Amino acid sequence: MSPQQKALILPEKRGDFEVGSRRIPSPGAGQLLVKVQSAALNPIDYKIKDTGAVVTHYPAVLGMDIAGVVEALGEGVQNFRKGDRFFTRFAPVCIGSTLVYRLAHGKRNNDFTAFQQYTLTVASFTAKIPSNESFDSAATIPTGLDTALVGLYGNHYGAGITPPWTKSAAIHESKKPIAILGGSSSVGSYAIQLARLSQFYPIITTASPRNEELVRDYGATHFFDRNLSGKQLLAAIRKVTRGPIRVVYDAISLPETQSVGWELLADNGTLVLTLPASVEEHEGKGRKTIQTFGNPHTPENEELGRNSWARVEKWLSDGTIQPNYYEVLPNGLEGIIGGLERMRLGQVSGTKLVAHPQETQ
Numbered sequence: 001m002s003p004q005q006k007a008l009i010l011p012e013k014r015g016d017f018e019v020g021s022r023r024i025p026s027p028g029a030g031q032l033l034v035k036v037q038s039a040a041l042n043p044i045d046y047k048i049k050d051t052g053a054v055v056t057h058y059p060a061v062l063g064m065d066i067a068g069v070v071e072a073l074g075e076g077v078q079n080f081r082k083g084d085r086f087f088t089r090f091a092p093v094c095i096g097s098t099l100v101y102r103l104a105h106g107k108r109n110n111d112f113t114a115f116q117q118y119t120l121t122v123a124s125f126t127a128k129i130p131s132n133e134s135f136d137s138a139a140t141i142p143t144g145l146d147t148a149l150v151g152l153y154g155n156h157y158g159a160g161i162t163p164p165w166t167k168s169a170a171i172h173e174s175k176k177p178i179a180i181l182g183g184s185s186s187v188g189s190y191a192i193q194l195a196r197l198s199q200f201y202p203i204i205t206t207a208s209p210r211n212e213e214l215v216r217d218y219g220a221t222h223f224f225d226r227n228l229s230g231k232q233l234l235a236a237i238r239k240v241t242r243g244p245i246r247v248v249y250d251a252i253s254l255p256e257t258q259s260v261g262w263e264l265l266a267d268n269g270t271l272v273l274t275l276p277a278s279v280e281e282h283e284g285k286g287r288k289t290i291q292t293f294g295n296p297h298t299p300e301n302e303e304l305g306r307n308s309w310a311r312v313e314k315w316l317s318d319g320t321i322q323p324n325y326y327e328v329l330p331n332g333l334e335g336i337i338g339g340l341e342r343m344r345l346g347q348v349s350g351t352k353l354v355a356h357p358q359e360t361q
């Protein structure tokens, strides 16, 4: 019998999660087998469970963000050794912006997800964890950072800003204003940090007052209470800058945040959204919305993904990028069930929830 592991399994569409057993996959060419030490939770995980969206085949194992150690290397993998500490992102096959949860690299996609004790990844979108960071803090990074990156710098799924590692980047964005709605969310927190790296100024954000210090620490220069009415927010934000705000990144993308973002936006500006648009681009003025798709594994994002993943280890070591604060859930994989419910209820604030699959009873 092939070696078995514990996994958090969603047996059917809109079903209930249960901890079960499945075989440990073996890595193919260019792949790594990871012993998962920390798996981070994302809103998409509870949305898949609630709506049945995205996943086409069941039983399914979910989870996007993975930190662990290399357990085994597939053929042709260089730059990694057994025991290396690293983090990575679920590597699905994508068709356009649709994740195909069925087959990846000749294997079922369930072999590549986070909510299990062992998983596979492709070596190209990985980064080693610097000694100053833990598995838990590293697990908070992949989806949030990728989504912020693609939304800002992507030409297809983003505002097309010149990336900060390009020589001419500073000339493009220095001292230009940006608004990031939802700065204490995971995506928003990384968008703020990248905006700082790109030398935007001022960096305007919204969050709950308890998270003001947190978002300022990430690099926001102006904070506004997200509980203000749309009208109040617009009035307050407009006092900060006379410069046209040509990029608004709405990390939350609820109808009410989208209307604020759309109203703030200058002519010819881009409103980057993490969810489908609810505002209509009918008014002219050259403004547009773009729904980002933060996955580096889709062809449109691949080059950007390679460039950024190659820099993440250094960004972490030198403090350019600060991981999210995290809370470790109890009871290994079982703890994910309650964690996703808290996320669904909006009870998680300025924090990423992580689980330790190896602690599963």
Ligand SMILES: NC(=O)c1ccc[n+]([C@@H]2O[C@H](COP(=O)([O-])OP(=O)(O)OC[C@H]3O[C@@H](n4cnc5c(N)ncnc54)[C@H](OP(=O)(O)O)[C@@H]3O)[C@@H](O)[C@H]2O)c1
Binding pocket: 042, 043, 044, 143, 144, 147, 181, 182, 183, 184, 185, 186, 187, 188, 206, 207, 208, 209, 211, 226, 251, 252, 254, 257, 273, 274, 275, 291, 292, 293, 294, 295, 343, 348, 349, 350, 351
């Ligand atoms: N398109 C893509 O590729 C992609 C990728 C990743 C995520 N997403 C989506 O992006 C959204 C954010 O994901 P995430 O992981 O960053 O979420 P998250 O970290 O779980 O979001 C929690 C945060 O949202 C903030 N928030 C909630 N309502 C808000 C509002 N009206 N104004 C300002 N802040 C508000 C809360 O702030 P306070 O506690 O400070 O109030 C809280 O800190 C989700 O809908 C997710 O599904 C899309």
